[in-house]
Amino acid sequence: MAKLSEHFSREEFACQCGCGQDTVDYELIRVLEALRSNTGPIIISSGNRCTKRNKAAGGALKSFHVISKAADIIVKGNTPAEIYHHLSERYPDRYGIGLYSGWVHIDVRGGAKARWDENHS
Ligand SMILES: [Zn+2]
Numbered sequence: 001m002a003k004l005s006e007h008f009s010r011e012e013f014a015c016q017c018g019c020g021q022d023t024v025d026y027e028l029i030r031v032l033e034a035l036r037s038n039t040g041p042i043i044i045s046s047g048n049r050c051t052k053r054n055k056a057a058g059g060a061l062k063s064f065h066v067i068s069k070a071a072d073i074i075v076k077g078n079t080p081a082e083i084y085h086h087l088s089e090r091y092p093d094r095y096g097i098g099l100y101s102g103w104v105h106i107d108v109r110g111g112a113k114a115r116w117d118e119n120h121s
Pocket of ligand 1: 015016017018019020021049050051052053
């Protein structure tokens with residue numbers, strides 16, 4: 001296990017196709033560690049996606065998963081809505097935060113923030 005920080009290892013962010021893409025933006029790790037200090041364990045349901053895998057998963061063409069700046073997360077003991085609101089309040093002017101029925105997407109994009117709620121769109 002290649003440890004990236006106290007609670008996360010590189011393997012957790014690896015592309016699920018097995019291609020070996022497992023880079024992680026350090027800012028993303030910082031955001032996840034900050035969240036982890038307020039919650040239980042965080043499961044990375046999707047970290048990196050190579051272009052091929054991203055296409056197969058139906059991801060956006062310019063998905064931040066492709067450039068190692070995004071993670072879809074599930075937090076034990078919290079609903080996705082709770083995590084979505086927690087992150088939105090903590091980072092009112094930054095990042096991409098998306099609420100899905102089973103997980104929360106967080107990306108550390110530069111520039112303008114983005115918010116979306118797949119349950120109400
Ligand atoms: Zn891949």
